[in-house]
Amino acid sequence: MLVKSYAAALQGISATVVTIEVNCTKGIQFFLVGLPDVAVRESHERIISALQVSGYKFPRNRIVINMAPADIRKEGSAYDLPLAVGILAAAEELDVSLLDKFLLMGELSLDGSLLPIKGALSIAIKARESGFKGFILPKQNAREAAVVNDLDVYGATNIKEVIEFMNGNQIMQPTIVDTRKEFYEQQDFFDYDFSDVRGQENVKRALEVAAAGGHNLIMVGPPGSGKSMLAKRLPSILPPFTLRESLETTKIHSVAGKISGDTSLMVQRPFRSPHHTISTVAMVGGGSFPQPGEISLAQNGILFLDELPEFNRSVLEVMRQPLEDRKISISRARFTVDYPASFMLIASMNPCPCGYYNHPERPCLCTPGAVQKYMNRISGPLLDRIDIQIEIVPVPFEKISEQRPSESSALVRKRVVKARAIQQKRFVDCNDIYCNAQMTTRLLHKYAVPDETGLLLLKNAMQRLHLSARAYDRILKVSRTIADLDGSSDIHSSHLAEAINYRNLDRENWGT
Template sequence: MLIKTYAAAVQGISATVVTIEVNCSKGIKFFLVGLPDVAVKESHERIISALQVHNYKFPGNRVVINMAPADIRKEGAAYDLPLAIGILAASGQVDSSHLDGFLMMGELSLDGSLQPVKGVLPIALKAKESGFKGFILPKQNAREAAVVDGLNIYGAENIKEVVEFIDGKYTLEPTRVNIKEEFYTRQQDFEYDFSDVKGQENVKRALEVAAAGGHNLLMVGAPGSGKSMLAKRLPSILPPFTLQESLETTKIHSVAGKINGGTSLMVQRPFRAPHHTISNVAMVGGGSFPQPGEISLAHNGVLYLDELPEFNRNVLEVMRQPLEDRKICISRARFAVEYPAGFMLVASMNPCPCGYYNHPDRPCVCQPGAVQKYMNRISGPLLDRIDIQIEIIPVPFEKISNPLPTESSSVVRNRVIEARALQEKRFKDFPGIYCNAQMEAKHLHQFAIPDAAGLALLKTAMARLNLSARAYDRILKVSRTIADLDRSSDIKACHLAEAITYRNLDREGWGS
């Protein structure tokens, strides 16, 4: 008897429907074809044990299973459930009349219970697009998939519940999630707040400018000056997710298996802080079974690189193209997958090996030339993609001990949201551009033209500070953001003056 069940294979952050054809006929062998990997082939033993525990019989006939399309590699144990149901239906133990309405995924334990799987959100979206009326999956994944409207999500705890549900002997209640309530009620729940930071007003201002314009930022300062503390609070002042951004980010984390069982949608922008020993594959994604890397997990959020010069140079260099294109393409001999990588890069570093170059109280004990050698670990092309570079001075005791509260993240965030609204309106006719950091030369000539006094100031600064040519565009982009925060349609000299102070490392003689 020939029976068809339906599953899905995830490629990148999208899914493809997989048709599982099961045929029971005379004979004694078991065949599984259609480009399955080792984990899929091992499902045979898991299925036999799960069926025996729940008093179902694995057919003693010749069983041939084809997973179509055969040119797409099927990976992982998530196909256990549709394979098991197909085998039971083909042997007449399950009613097969309703199987074409359901897509199924789930890993089986030896006792028949269902274990959570990765990538259920893109699979649920594909199931809805393909016209399935329901998606049967492990109960732990049900809330994650339930954000898809127009598709019944049935979470089951074991294979017996699935079999009896298909036969009409047991009722699985569809999982419902109030997306709007889930999305809007948790957007303000931040673990870290700017009000915890004492002093460092100039650095907090630089973070506000970076958040308002989507600019990459580098903080240079001595150990203990507050670089990591400030970076962790950056997500609390970024604009809230739109529903589309939330869905796209959740898909990436779903594919990577980073969604907790009780979570449906990600409502806060991700903050990823990989250790400096990370490999280039872990950073950009890929591997034998391609998975999103840190730059994709930070999509629509922040990628924080602490101790930037300590990262392997190859790891830093592979980020150059994603920083420009906001995506990464992982190419292999037989396939290629593409992951989004629209992240905001925030990095921090000590100014020298000993950490105390330019420190107001402690002397630098590095050898001559050591500071410049340390800085040279970061390539010019990478620094070229960082709009804001700022030095951090340790906070004096008087400010640390000051009991008066400082400005909270919610106040700063409101200013950032207003500035982003201006940019959204400005770039509405330019697809793919939503913030000032993404402006190209043609946009600068249109939207970032300083007045006469500002142009004279910029000319003087370029000459006196010997700023590099690459600093010119960066200063104009940042000054445009500062003007937006000031609700000014024109870029004035004061806006340019502040932007110039954010190019510390471009100054001639710094570190020499």
């Protein structure tokens, strides 16, 4: 008997429906075709054991299974469940009336229990688009997939439950998630708050500007000055997720297997902080079976690189193109996968090898030229993509011992949200542009034009501070954001002056 069950294959962060055709005839052989990898071919032994333990017999027939389309490679053990169900249906031990209404995915343990899979959200979205009535998958992934409306999502703990459900002998309740309620209830809970930070008002202001315009930022300062502490508090002042952004980010983390069983949607922007020993593939994504890297896991959030000069030069250089294009393409002989990579880059570093260059109290012990050599570990093209460069100094004892709390993240966040609303209205007719940091040259000439006084100030600053020509556009973008924070439609000299101050670490005059 020939039957069909349905599964899905992940390609990037999207899914493709896979039709599993099972033909059961007289004989004793077993064939599995359709470009399966080793893990899929090994499903034969897992299915036999799972069915035996669950009280079912593996058919003693000639079984031919084709996984279509045959030109897409099928990877992983998540095809165990649809393969097992298809085999039983072809052997006439399972009712076939519901097979074309459900998409099935799940890895089988030897005792018949179902183990979690990756990419449940992407597969659920594809199931709804393809017109399936429901999606049956391991219970651990049920809440993640139940985010998709107009689709019945059933979480099963073992294969016996699925077989009994398909035969009509057991009722399974679909998993229901009130997506909007959970999404909006948990958006304002953060582990870190700006009110904990004493002093560093200029750095907190720079972080506010960066959050308001989506600008990349680097902090340069001696050990213990609070660089990492401030970076960890940046998510608390970023605008809340929109449902679109949350869904997009959750899909990436789902494909990477980073979603816990009790999570439906990610409600807070990601904060990724990889160690400086990270490899190029782990940073941008890829591998034999391509997976999203750290730059994609930071989608719509923050990628924090602590001790920036300690990262491998090739790791930093490979980030240049994603910082501009906000996506990364992973190419292989048979296919190309695109992962989104729209994130804020926040970096920190010591000013020199000993860490005390420009320290107000401790002397720098580095040899002549060591500071410039240390800064040269970061290439000019990469530094060019960082809009705000801020120097940070240690907080004096008087500030540390203050009992009066600083301004809370909630108050700063209100100003950031207000500025972002201005930008959304400004770019409403621009595709894929949501904040000032993403402005093209054409938009820059339209929305960030200073007056004559501002142009003169900018000219004098570039000559006096020896700023490079590449700093020009960055200063205009940042000044546009500062004007938005002030609620001003025009860029004034004060806005430009503040933006110029955020370029005081330009490589041409730093460490000389």
